[in-house]
Amino acid sequence: MRRTAASRLASGVLAAAALLGVPEARADDVTARSGKVAARASDVTARSGEVAARAGDAAARGGMAAAHGGDAAAPPERTAPRPELTWDPSWPRFRASEYVAAGLFAATAFATLAIPPVEGRWRGVNGFDGAARDALRIRSDRQREMARDASDLLLTLMTNHLAVDALLVAWWGHGRGGVAWEIAMIDIEALALNAAVNGLVAGLTSRERPYRAACFGPEEEQDRDCRGSKRYRSFFSGHSSTAFTAAGLMCSHHAHLPLYGGGAPDALACAASLGAAAAVATLRVVSDQHFASDALTGAAVGTLTGFGLPWLLHYRGGAPASTSARAPREAAVSITFVPAPLGGYLVGRF
Template sequence: MARIVPVNIVVLLACAVQLLAPLALPAAAADPPPSCSKTFQTNEKGLCSEAPDRIFSPAGPWSGTGGYLDGIALPPPAPDSGAAAAQGGAAPESSKWRWRRAGLWDSLGSGLGIGATLFSESVYGEPGSPRWSARNGFDEGVRDLLRISSKRGREVAEFSGDLLMGTLIGAPVVDALATLGVRDRNWDALWQTEMVNLESFAFTSLASSVLMNTIRREKPYARTCVGTRCEDYEQRNRSMPSGHVAFAFTGAGLICTHHAYQHLYQDPGNERLVCGTSLGVAAATGLLRIMADRHYTTDVLAGAGLGLISGFLLPRLLHYGFGPPAGTAQEGEGGATQGSLTLVPKALEGGAALICEVQF
């Protein structure tokens, strides 16, 4: 029987090429330092102060949209999409990257995650015996209700689940490419967004692989196996969590997160629509996995939890922060509020401390 390649390896081979993307993308020009306008003075610290009108626009990409207040940088206000379109194809302000940038450590971490997943799959990817084969009333009840009785029907459900999962894996990548790349020609923001995608999918791959190979829960269909004659013999003891559902919710979470912070469609209604649709498709993926008898309900719930962590929480921890997205907070004269979380270790006499600083 031909060996079925686990979905983790397929996903990693597809997204690992993003690590080479900087070689193909144009280098982003560094923003020039801000300068004072004619009505402002530069003090002994090199900052603009004593401003009659309080706010002025520095030179560079923020011209006309940002400013300084007594030498303190103010974030730019929400952009006007119509004005951006009138600038002859210039990238709209909403597409500029204003959060923590992915760097060398992010690339190394993603690469290590990919390598660790490949090792886990190649060495431990076919557990011979289950550690968890006990059944419970909840999972059995849902299985009896949703499982398709015919083998052909289960195969169709499995293929449909594969298709939906693949769509959600590619959706955040293609979505960013179409908006930030093709439409805006903003290669820097595109690269940063794709690095966020790579980190989340690499985390999902590694976490799901380690959990499945460690828990080694018997899949529902394994009870029908006769020797090696089975619908998917090699993967019969890798039920929790559901890798398909984890990847599906990772993709859906990334779509929701990118649209919440970057406003890729520049339309709040469409941003909410694409987020809700993505979450619905991810939920349908889980339903199809149960119908195909590939997972129990608790496997699907565990996969959904893992995917939501990767798609919603991880990008905020590493890049976006936990402040309200631009345009959703109460805005003052300086524009939208952006929050950040900083953890700093500090050595003390007789011990150590971890200082948590929240800016908003």
């Protein structure tokens, strides 16, 4: 009986303990599972942090790419602006005395046409001119006429190009009427001076042209080149001197004024004009209109006039307009005091 009661008591205790231990075990299981869930949540959070860090890194790289993209787009902003066509203040403008001088030069050039030729004053041919004529003169009469006409046409284009630079490029293209006027007047003055010098020398020397052997018979039946005083105006070549005067003027203007934007285009215009002038001088020799010494002397006089007169009277001592226009902006430093109620501010531009 006692064993039965004791057994029952032990069984009851064990059953009570079992009943009490089940919830506790379940609670521990739930707690363990919650810990696992929290651990997984922490792992997810850590992974989210890694994703966020990667996203931040990608954003930083995108920012760097954007910065590089901004740097790539920056060069057009840093590109130097097109030089302005301005007349340098250190260059003297066309003076009243130059207007008078240009008028006198033009009047003298027209007056020299009335100088009567002196037949036989200069008929001799030196060895250099004779050898050059034999080597360069075109044999065909028709081709010589074509070469002569080509020299006339090329010279006309060169002188007209001066007007194009002044009127169309400087005045209409750049909108600088004042600069256009200065260029045009310098051109007129130099061309008038060249024409006056050439007319005086050619009229007074009365050198007979190379084709004089073909001028025979009654004058009215001769070729037009043999008629009048033209036959005795060989020295020096007016075509050559005028062409090189025009080339010198063009080079002088383009060297100091960015008519075509400065740099290579303006340098190319100068080189092309010098080449055209050389072609004109050569055509005058091959067409038998002048001796080689006539063309060379004309080239020397024209070069001296075209380069020398603009430099001596206007461009000497002045900086190129393209440089002088940019210098103040590049080196400008200013400090300004701005007053305020309690004092003031210093505002600087560097």
